[in-house]
Amino acid sequence: MSSDQTGPEGPSPPSYQLATWVLLGTAVVLVVSLFGVRLEQRPETTRDYPVRAQVPDALAVLMPAPPMSDEYMPCSDCHAEEPANRTPRELEDDHDDKKLAHGDLWCLHCHSADQRDYLHLADDTLVPFENSWQLCTQCHAKKLRDWRAGVHGKRTGHWRGEKEYRTCVACHDPHSPAFKPIAPKPRPRRPEEIAGGSSAIGEHAHDGL
Amino acid sequence: MENVKLFLQFAKGSVLTVVRGNVTYYAWLGLLLLVIAAGLVAYGNQAAHGLITSNMRDQVSWGFYIGNFAFLVGVAAAAVVLVVPAYVYNWGPLREVVLFGELLSVAAIVMCMLFVTVDVGRPEFIWHLMPVAGTPNFPHSLLTWDILVLNGYFAINWFIVTYILFMAFTGRKYNPNLVMPIIFLSIPFAIGIHTVTAFLFMGVKSRPFWHTAILAPRFIASAFCSGPALLFLIFLTVRRFGRLTIPDAALYKIGELLAYAMAVNLFFLGTEVFTEFYSQTSHTAHSRYQWFGSHGVTGIAVYTWLAFTCNVTALVIFMVPILRQSMPLLAAGCVFAFSGVFIEKGMGLLLPGQTPDMLGEVYAYGPSLNEVLVGAGIWAIGALLFTLMVKVASAITRGEFRYSPTPDHRAPARGF
Amino acid sequence: MTASDRDREAKPSTGGSESADASRRGFLKGAATIGVGALSGVPTAAKALEFDIEDFFRKNFRELSDEELEAVLRRVEEKYSNRYGKQVTVSANGPMEGVVFGYGLDVSRCVGCRQCVYACVDENNQSRDPEIHWIRVLEFEREAVLRGINLEDGNPYYEPDQVPQEGKFYLPVACQHCEDSPCSQVCPTGATWQEPDGIVVIDYDWCIGCRYCMAACPYGARHFNWGEPNVPAEEINPNMHIIGNTPRPRGVVEKCTFCIQRTREGRYPACVEACPVGARKFGNLLDPESEIRYLMENKRTFVLKSELETKPKFFYFYGSSVTR
Missing domain, CATH: 3.30.70.20 (Alpha-Beta Plaits)
Structure with missing residues (x-):
């Protein structure tokens, strides 16, 4: 557009052009706001799936308790002969590997002194070792409720279908029920450590642009 | 039919024009081609190994490329703002130079699209965005909007410059009834591309640094700084090497425009900084990272203050009458404004927005050499495109490249 | 697991070899030989780039018809069974x-x-x-x-x-x-x-x-x-x-x-x-x-x-x- 080029001879008065401009701008804004209403909704994006058959409801399956240690079982092998010493005390000769860390409980709160191969409830009802959870729930009634609902304790298998429950002793040592610390799995790599093993030039410029 | 023949001649003449030039011109082209080659090699490396050649990671998943994209959308938008005073207010001196603004827009948009393309993990599937062939998530995804307006804006500017140059080439008057509405349309589109690009970030509610209503106005204000500043520098260069008469009045007018734009830009920045630091919510973590660094990472803060200093210096130059009247100082001010906005709107927007990341981690991102090379290549492509277009345009406006009835037309366009 | 299975597993990410089964099913495979394969001298050992025209132009998952989906599943099963040398099942x-x-x-x-x-x-x-x-x-x-x-x-x-x-x-x-x-x-x-x-x-x-x-x-x-x-x-x-x-x-x-x-x-x-x-x-x-x-x-x-x-x-x- 050099000076010898003819642009639009006197363009229409500025006010008229401005009006055109404003009108166009308004149109754009209108279109935008119309779509804005639609923008608020999430896209309707799903596949048309065929209806699937229902899978059976949850079915609780009790997993067997972990095996007891052979070293001590059955209790009656050693304890049958001796009369029971019912005084709560620190064990020195035997069972000193068992650290008791379960509230103020002592052996005979749970183990029966009369029937050595049984546990007993507070009302002296005998309970076999396999059903030890019955003892736990005497105090931990709330946990029993959570456990029944599937919220306390580990579940495996199916959220719908066979749901595998475990009894208390599967995870807790009744003598010291707190979770024992374990070694964690390796930490994730930092972004700086994720490098293209084969990239020719991809080194990191730390701290800065 | 006549027009088609003429256009073919126009195209042929254009090609002839761009391949001829003096030593400076060839040296400049050679330099650009060299940078482009380096960029291509770097992109080849990225294509072979994936974006792992960049320093982007899950913590900072948009970096140098998208930063350049955001900045260049601004350049593209603002180059056209000169249209407003030139045509709407019919201010003579600027009319001469508006064409260059349009050309710059075209080049900037091409760079924008290239920056998005290199940032995408699987560019071969970009057709998934297209209507019919793909499934664009329109209108929900702002990215689909951005693609729409960018392409629209590109088409408009491309049409205007080609049409005007073609008519000038044939020595005919262009039809104002055709050109004017399209030029007017380009104005809301210019604002539109930048607003939509700002919305791209503002729509992300989980990133408080971006999720702020002032972002779009800031985008526009800073674009009005970077675009005209770049144009100013280009005009100076073209005047020097291109033997084109660009009146001083036009340059001073741009300086005046820059004074307003930079003042508004800094004012908007101030409102943002106040909101963040006065209230000190958990959202301030991002601004704190931007201005002071956090978790021992302070690299970005240095750049933030550098950008701020650049912008303030530019404002002082543009505002103080004595300084404003010196052409070298004005040029320096434009360099400051351009670099200030480049930092502030590129990495200065992208990195604090993503740091700390969504889970509070601070990753000190900086572009890898490979990223920088790819980016430089794209800038060189843009510069090359712009140079060639300006070559043709200036040859036509100087009247050296003009339709001649003789079939073996030669364009005697020498020099740049 | 056979020895050849293990060979294939050695480089799991480079992709499966052209199997007879695959060509029988009429897959369009653009195979490109990589230098490593040529060194071994056995053409069948050449790793084929897994480029599948049908995969490339596949529709969005949500728009696949049931038949098309079925074809995609079988194709993907085939591809990964070859790549990893074990039977893979892919469901939808x-x-x-x-x-x-x-x-x-x-x-x-x-x-x-x-x-x-x-x-x-x-x-x-x-x-x-x-x-x-x-x-x-x-x-x-x-x-x-x-x-x-x-x-x-x-x-x-x-x-x-x-x-x-x-x-x-x-x-x-x-x-x-x-x-x-x-x-x-x-x-x-x-x-x-x-x-x-x-x-x-x-x-x-x-x-x-x-x-x-x-x-x-x-x-x-x-x-x-x-x-x-x-x-x-x-x-x-x-x-x-x-x-x-x-x-x-x-x-x-x-x-x-x-x-x-x-x-x-x-x-x-x-x-x-x-x-x-x-x-x-x-x-x-x-x-x-x-x-x-x-x-x-x-x-x-x-x-x-x-x-x-x-x-x-x-x-x-x-x-x-x-x-x-």
């Missing part, structure tokens, strides 16, 4: 009627052992190198958490000899399967969406890798394949779901799918089964008898970043008032 099991999945995580029990992280990696065929983890476990100072969780205080890189550490609090984070998921809203290609059972999934073959979803996700749950993903063939999980744990290509985004390949068969996600302290719970939000509904009604729960109104279906809860 749909959602169950009346089921919307919800997840519960007991923060009073989590010990930060990261068993879930690696169970997830194994189950879902995440890349080993470059490393991708869908679950990120953050460690906090317990004292700080008492004043409310500020994610900036979290540290995912803790590595003591043993966990749990005294005075620490652990918070595992993965995809929260938001009801109003910002990621699917912003995806420009519609490559990610929420299924009727609430699982937010990605069509890996449709994703272009623009990473807008990663910018939008408030939980850092989305992960990008920056490099060529790499899963050793002997560790590949052959039980796959097309929008679940099929191996991803380079340059696409991936994330937790609630183990869609397991949960749509009624099974628990892998992380639930891996957790040594039973802190992870999973079930049907629409079933009043489910464990997830029980914990929502009986325990103190919270969701991450509730102020964003993304409505996560991942609920953190305090299962015990006395924590450790």
